[in-house]
Amino acid sequence: MYRPEVAAYKCRCAEFILAITPPLPNLPHRDPSICGVPSLVIPRKDAQCVFSMRAERDRKPIRLTLKDGKVERWFLYRCPRCDLAVAYDTADKDAAYTYTLESALLKMDVD
Structure with a gap:
């Protein structure tokens, strides 16, 4: 049986923030030349x-x-x-994407 890898991330203060599949490094980057901030794109309407x-x-x-x-x-x-x-959204409701600020989250070891 296929089990997708679930990755967990914490804030710099060690508070648990995000559980996601796929891991953040596998997600596309938002071009920092657009907004000036390195961000990763989380698609909200993607079953994967x-x-x-x-x-x-x-x-x-x-x-x-x-x-x-x-x-x-x-x-x-x-x-x-x-x-x-x-992280941030750029829409009031039904945002197509959520963007995580690349340097804000740290990967957690999950057993």
């Missing part, structure tokens, strides 16, 4: 990618001006323990 995130989503977005002059709204996900931003 299943995840559970234990982070609190901000109710109000922050507005970022991208390098091309366009404005993008980010709804940040924050660690419930230390309030570090660990």
